[in-house]
Amino acid sequence: MSSSANQLDQLDVEHFFKLVEKNIGIDLDLAKTYLITSRLTHIVEQHGFDHHAQLLRHLVTSPVNDLHWQAFEAMTTNETSFFRDIHPFDALKKTILPALIEKCQETREINIWSAAASTGQEPYSIAILLREYFPELTKWKIQIWATDISQQALDKAVSGVYNPVEIMRGLSDSQISRHFTKLPNGHYQVIPDIRSMVQFRQMNLIQDWPLMPKFDLILMRNVLIYFNQETKAKIVKKLHAQLPHADAYLILGSSESILFDKSFKVVQLDRVSYYQKEPL
Numbered sequence: 001m002s003s004s005a006n007q008l009d010q011l012d013v014e015h016f017f018k019l020v021e022k023n024i025g026i027d028l029d030l031a032k033t034y035l036i037t038s039r040l041t042h043i044v045e046q047h048g049f050d051h052h053a054q055l056l057r058h059l060v061t062s063p064v065n066d067l068h069w070q071a072f073e074a075m076t077t078n079e080t081s082f083f084r085d086i087h088p089f090d091a092l093k094k095t096i097l098p099a100l101i102e103k104c105q106e107t108r109e110i111n112i113w114s115a116a117a118s119t120g121q122e123p124y125s126i127a128i129l130l131r132e133y134f135p136e137l138t139k140w141k142i143q144i145w146a147t148d149i150s151q152q153a154l155d156k157a158v159s160g161v162y163n164p165v166e167i168m169r170g171l172s173d174s175q176i177s178r179h180f181t182k183l184p185n186g187h188y189q190v191i192p193d194i195r196s197m198v199q200f201r202q203m204n205l206i207q208d209w210p211l212m213p214k215f216d217l218i219l220m221r222n223v224l225i226y227f228n229q230e231t232k233a234k235i236v237k238k239l240h241a242q243l244p245h246a247d248a249y250l251i252l253g254s255s256e257s258i259l260f261d262k263s264f265k266v267v268q269l270d271r272v273s274y275y276q277k278e279p280l
């Protein structure tokens, strides 16, 4: 199979990238053409195309269908790890969760959303942190929603199974032994108690969110960077509506900022910042 990027028709690449942006928001330019050869090979092979250029031609000349969605999903970057960038998790432990526990004493309910949860390491890290440092919350109603556009990533997240390299990224030996079971094939599975704390759903951030409940804490990390400014601004507006009160929290990735939206204020802690609704 020939697969080199230089055989791709540049107009088809541009057209395909426009389709990606329209449907899932990811903004790609021609410098990212190599992603077509590196990420779509399995689709070329599974669906009997001769090469990437032929797949691309098919995609840009036919109405959007399941094959397109497979290709869009393959263009997502699912990089993640347990307790990624550790500082937000320190802030959750020392500042944010104690404040939310205080705030929610009456309802004894806290709703958390890990948006763009990829293969599950982020929501499971939150669940592990809750079990380790806030055992009193076992008597509370704690909901952790985890969503992503990639069904493949979500299937892995739901299984809670990670290979030895993934498990070593961010977890201590004692966390591994407390919260995971080693499987006969050498992989590790999150124990049912932690798995049952997280509900996974497929969701496209650039579509409307009619069924989303309100959340006391939203983590939307390392996904806004893939969107253009207009898409980002629309998502940030929707995030605002999802936070029920001025004491609710929004945490973004360390390189992301929404300072352009004046309806949020940024609060700087030691090594991390978070956002809250600017009171009206």
Ligand SMILES: C[S@@+](CC[C@H](N)C(=O)[O-])C[C@H]1O[C@@H](n2cnc3c(N)ncnc32)[C@H](O)[C@@H]1O
Binding pocket: 024, 025, 026, 076, 077, 078, 079, 080, 081, 084, 115, 116, 117, 118, 119, 122, 147, 148, 149, 150, 153, 203, 204, 205, 206, 220, 221, 222, 223, 226, 253
């Ligand atoms: C780099 S991962 C971030 C994972 C995790 N939040 C973290 O920081 O480790 C980005 C995730 O965003 C998801 N994503 C990209 N576009 C999306 C969209 N339009 N709607 C929902 N999720 C999307 C991808 O599937 C991917 O799993």
